[in-house]
Amino acid sequence: MKAISLIDTQRLGLINHEPVDELVAGHVEIAIVLSGICGTDLAVLTGREEGHIGVIRGHEAVGIIINVGKHVTSLQPGMRVVIDPNEYCANCEPCRSAKTHLCHGQHNNGLAIAGVNKDGTFAQRFITHERFVHALPDNISWETGVLIEPIACILNNIDQASLTSGERVLILGSGPMSLVAQLILRSVGVITLTTDSNTSRIAFGRSLGLDIIHPDELATRLSTSETIDAVIDTVGNQLETAALAVRRGGRIILFGFNGNYQYPLPVKHFLVNAISIIAAGEYNQHFPRALDIARRLPELGKLVTHRYSLEDYSHAFDELLNNPCTPAVKSVFTPNPHYL
Template sequence: MKAISLIDKQQLSLINHEPIDALTAHNIEIDIVLSGICGTDLAVLAGREEGQIGIIRGHEAVGIVLNVGKHVTTIRPGMRVVIDPNEYCANCEHCRAAKTHLCNGKKNNGLAIAGVNKHGTFAQRFITHERFVHPLPDDISWETGVLIEPIACILNNIDKASLIPGERLLILGSGPMSLVAQLILRSMGIITLTTDSNTSRIAFGRSLGLDVVHPNELAMRLSTQEKMDAVIDTVGNQLETATHSVRRGGRIILFGFNGNYQYPLPAKHFLINAISLIAAGEYNQHFPRALNIARRLPELAKLVTHRYTLENYSHAFDELLNNPCTPAVKIVFTPNPHYL
C-alpha cells in the first residue's frame, strides 16, 4: 500500500509499505478515507519537534472497515469509523486508575500513538485494536469525523482548565485546533477572542462569526476591557503574551508544541497574582463526548478546506509550512479517493 513516512529528520517520502503483522483476533483493518494534517506533523517537519524516523505519520483519521478479527464484537466490515490513535495498554497502573493518557506502555516506554511512535494513518490501510475504533454515525460527515480527535484534545483542555459559561477566553493562534476550540466553546457559552497574523485565517474565522484579530490589535482590545479569565497558547511560544493578558486568579493553558521554546517564568508575578499554569497532556477517554459534540456542530466540516492525494503530499505540506498567507485551514489526505 501507499503511505507517507518520515524517512529522515524533517523529510517525508511516499513509500510502498505492506504490514507484516497478521490480523489478530481483536484487531480491525480499515481503509482510510480522510486523514488530517496536524500541527504536530508540521512541528516535526519544521524542526520544532523530534520525529521518529521510519514511522508512517498521521493520527487523525476516518475510514471504512475492511476486515475484523474473529473476536471483534462491536464493529463490522463496511462500517464507517473514526480512529482513536492513542493506543493505551489497559494494564499499567495509570490505565487501571482510568488515567489512560498517562499510560506507561506495554514495554514501559510510554503511550503508543499512531503516527508518532508507531505507524499511523497517512496510508491506504490501518490496523488497530477494537477498543480504538468508534462507529461514525451516518449524520456525521467525513469532514466532521476527521476532526473528532482534535475535538477530544480540546475537551481535555477545557476540562483541565475548568472553563465555564460566561468566562472570557483568549486563544493565541487561529489554526485548525483553535477554530475547533472556538466553535465548541461558543456552543458552551464561553466568550472567545482569538489572534492570528494570517489575514486569510482572520477572514475565515470571522466568516464563522468568531472574534479574530491581528496580534497587533490585541493590546488595544485589552486596554479597553478587563484582562481575560483564561488564555490558551495554541502556537507553542506565546507564554509572555499570555502572562500579560490573563487576569489575577486566571489560568494559562499550554497547548501548542514547540520543543525549542523556553520562557523565563516570572515566578513572583505568578505567585502574587494567583495565576495557574495548566498542562493537560493527552486526552483521556474523550472520544464518546467528542462524537456527541460533533453531531451538534455540523459547521465543523467547513474547516476542512483542502484535500490532497497521498502522491501530492509535498504540495500539501508546502502550502502549510511555506505560505504565511495560505487560505488553507484543515488539509486532509484522501488515501482511497474512490470512497468519496
C-alpha cells in the same frame, strides 16, 4: 499500499508498505478515507519536535472497515468509523486507574500513539485493536468526523482548565485546533477573542462569526474590553503574552507544541497574581463526548478546506509550511478517494 513516512530527520517520503498478512485477534483493518495534517506533523518537519524516523505519520483519521480479526464483536466490514490513535495498554497502573493518557506502555516506553511513535494513518490502510475504533454515525460527515481527535484534545483542555459559560478566553493563534476550540467554547457560552497574523484565517474565522484580530490589535482590545479569565496558547511560544493578558487569579493553558521554546518564568508575578499554568497532556477517554459534540456542531466540517492525494504530500506540506498567507485551514489526505 502507499503511505507517507518520515524517511529522515525533517523529511517525508512516499513509500510502499504492506501490513501483516493475517489480522491479529481483536484487530480490524480500515481503509482510510480522510486523514488530517496536524500541527504536530508540521512541528516535526520544522525541527520544533522530534520525530521517529521510519514511522508512517498521521493520527487523525476516519475510514471504512474492510476486514475484522477473530473475536471482534463491536465492528463489522462496511462500517464508517473514526480512529483513536492513543493506543493505551490497558494493563499498567495508570490504565487500571482510568488514567489511560498516562499509560506506561506495554514495554514501559510510554503511550503508543499512531502516527507518532508507531505507524499511523497517512496510508491507504490501517490496522488497530477494536477498542480504538468508534462507529461514525451517518449524520456525521467525513469532514466533521476527521476532527473527532482534535475535538477530544480540546475537551481535555476545557476540562482541565474548568472553563465555564460566561468566562472570557483569549486564544493565541487561529489554526485548525484553535478554530475547533473557538466553535466548541462558543457552543457552551464561553466568550472568545483570538489572534492570528494570517489575514486569510482571520477572514475565515470571521465568516463563522468568530472574534479574531491581528496580534497588533491585541493591546488596544485588552485595554478597552473586559478582563481575560484564561488564555490558551495554541502557538506554543506565547507564554509572555499570555502572562501579560490574563487577569489576577486566571489560568494559562499550554496547548501548542514547540520543543525549542523556553520562557524565563517570572515566579513572583505568577505568585502575586495567583496565575495558574495548566498542562493537560493527552486526552483521557474523551472520544464518546467528542462524537456527541460533532453531532451537535456539524459546522466543524467547514474547517476542512483542502484535500490532497498521498502522492501530492510535498505540495500539501509546502503550502502549510511556506505560505504565511495560505487560505488552507484544515488540510487532509484522501488515501482512498473512491469512498468519498
